[in-house]
Amino acid sequence: MTSAISVDDVHFAYDDEPVLRGVSLSVEQGAFLGVLGPNGSGKTTLVRIMLGLERPDAGRVELFGQPAETFTDGTRLGYVSQHSTDADATMPVTVREVVTMGRYAHAGIDRLNDADHAAVDDALERVDITDIAGRRLSTLSGGQRQRAYIARALASEADLLALDEPTVGIDADSLARFYDLLGELNDEGITIVLVEHDIGVVTEHASTIACLDGELYAHCETSAFLESDALERAFSSVRVANAHRPVGGD
Amino acid sequence: MSLDRSSLLRSVREEFLVLGILAAVALLSAGFIVAVFPTLYSLFWSSTCHSFEVGLGAFSTTWVGQQLSTWLGLSFDPWLVCSGFLQRGFTAGILIAITAPVVGAYLVNRQMALIGEALAHTAFGGVAIGLFVGAAVPSLNYPLGFALVVAAIAALGMQYVAVKTDGYADVPIAIMLTGGFAVGVAIISYGVTFSATVESYLFGDILFVPFENVQLMVALTLIVAATIALTHKQLLFITFDREAARLARINVWFYDTLLIVLTALVVVAAMQILGAILVAGMLVIPVAAAMVLTSSFTRGLVLSVLFGQLAIVGGILSSAHWNVATGAMIIIAAICLYLGALAVTSLR
Incomplete structure (x- = not known):
């Protein structure tokens, strides 16, 4: 079976500031990959490159066996980013409208059909926001908004779901349910890429871990990762040490 | 904002389909406005x-009609709907109040409200070129056609700049706004003979709408309606979450270009009633009023059109009643609706 994601010797820099250096990894279909690393380690950039939202300066990225930049099947990809959009604080848009956007790649320029509406209802139900489906997104709490975005990704019925710190703002009670949901989706065969700050949460749920700080420190089964010193090395790299160096003084 | 032109190649079939359907709609609209519309x-x-003659005649004899006539000095003359120039003005106005708020709903929520103003000023440059050419070659005396071409080119130019600079920045918009206007003023100052006509394009003039412009408005309204019916989902998705739309492999570059060209068409159409200076008001104010009252974008779209209609009818009637400029009264009526909407929201 072809890999869901294949990243080969990827380099990326923002304005000559290197972010990723020679990163190579592959994610098998049906895998649950946790991405760990300190702040500014390039986790978000790596996920965006994997999804074809950024083009690497060098290296190859494939999605389901096709080069990411020419991968056209948007119905196979779902993404929940770490921050909300600019528009969600001002634009009048209901939770249902947001979740329905998850079906737009399926519909193209055709009208949404019964199956699309059923998928939206199902996604709302799954993240338990059916009761607020008619409410304006900007009136909701951060956690409720984030659940709407997760429901949108679910409604798209994607094969690959990438989540970049999706639980920011979600209350503690909902967290356990959210990770159970991710586990269920993974059991159903959906490939999951999860970027999280909380090392404990990631290692508890992910089957494989990628640990990076500009370069890849480890990419292996979670159990092997926990026995390695990759985490310690990534979090004590020169870049991290410099980032935490006190400013001023003698 | 990242505008990836290679995405154009990815979903090229859908885009060709959209353009093909719109071309067919444009052809059918052209046939409709020439063959069927004049009779209708x-x-x-x-x-x-x-x-109205029958209804107002009957109403004026009733007790209420007589009291209104006595105390408020209201006359029940049906000239407002029976005079040819106001019929053309009303028709054009009502069509503008459909197309402008619909396109404006996407622009306002993308923080692109001033794009309409910039395109209107550029279109004014096109009007000036058209008047100049029309004065020299009478068979080409169709300034709105020139405005349409110039505004469409300006829209594509703006889109090109947006791709190059990663967004619709203030500075290119300001340069285009003043530049287009400067070209217009320069040309007009060279040939001073058509100043009255120029004024009508600057400030709008409901008495000035010729029937062929009403026909053009009908065709544009049909094209805008077809475009929105076909691409509402894509435009809404990009408006709300550009990044997620790119992930869904929606061709953001194509739909951005479509929206900005559509804006240019609407602005040119609305210019004849509202004038280059006031035209952006119809794109923005009814939408702003609707957006504070509703939770849903789709309901907001419908409400924007409703507010647009109220502003047009209210503006035309009040301008006739007080004998002041129609474009100005339309915008003032729209602002009154906006303030009313804010008041209703604050009372909730």
């Missing part, structure tokens, strides 16, 4: 005029 138009207005 005269039938509609002659029957409306007749109904």
Whole structure:
């Protein structure tokens, strides 16, 4: 079976500031990959490159066996980013409208059909926001908004779901349910890429871990990762040490 | 904002389909406005005029009608719907109040409200070129056609700059706004003979709408309606979450270009009533009023059109009543609706 994601010797820099250096990894279909690393380690950039939202300066990225930049099947990809959009604080848009956007790649320029509406209802139900489906997104709490975005990704019925710190703002009670949901989706065969700050949460749920700080420190089964010193090395790299160096003084 | 042109190649079939359907709609609209619309138009207005004559005549003899006439000095003359120039003005106005708020709903929520203003000023440059050419070659005396071409080119130019600079920045918009206007003023100052006509394009003039411009408005309204019916989902998705739309492999570059060209068409159409200076108001104010009252974008879209209609009818009637500029009264009516919407929201 072809890999869901294949990243080969990827380099990326923002304005000559290197972010990723020679990163190579592959994610098998049906895998649950946790991405760990300190702040500014390039986790978000790596996920965006994997999804074809950024083009690497060098290296190859494939999605389901096709080069990411020419991968056209948007119905196979779902993404929940770490921050909300600019528009969600001002634009009048209901939770249902947001979740329905998850079906737009399926519909193209055709009208949404019964199956699309059923998928939206199902996604709302799954993240338990059916009761607020008619409410304006900007009136909701951060956690409720984030659940709407997760429901949108679910409604798209994607094969690959990438989540970049999706639980920011979600209350503690909902967290356990959210990770159970991710586990269920993974059991159903959906490939999951999860970027999280909380090392404990990631290692508890992910089957494989990628640990990076500009370069890849480890990419292996979670159990092997926990026995390695990759985490310690990534979090004590020169870049991290410099980032935490006190400013001023003698 | 990242505008990835290679995405154009990815979903090229859908885009060709959209363009093909719109080309067919444009052809059918052209046939409709030439062959069918003039008959429909005269039938509609002659029957409306007749109904008003009968209805107002009967109303003026009632007690309420007599009191209104005595105390408020209201006359019940049906000239507002029976005079040819106001029939053309009303028709054009009502069509503008459909197309402008619909396109404006996407622009306002993308923080692109000033794009319409910039395109209107550029279109004014096109009007000036058209008047100049028309004065030299009478067979080409169709300034709105020139405005349409110039505004569409300006829209594509703006889109090109947006791709190059990663967004619709203030500075290129300001340069285009003043630049287009400067070209217009320069040309007008060279040939001073058509200053009255120029004024009507600057400030709008409901008495000035010729029938061929009403026909053009009908065609544009049909094209805008077809575009929105076909691409509402894509435009809404990009408006709300550009990044997620790119992930869904929606061709953001194509739909951005479509929206900005559509804006240019609407602005040119609305210019004849509202004028280059006021035209952006119809794109923005009814939408702003609707957006504070509703939770849903789709309901907001419908409400924007409703507010647009109220502003047009209110503006035309008040301008006739007080004998002041129609474009100005339309915008003032729209602002009153906006303030009313804010008041209703604050009372909730």
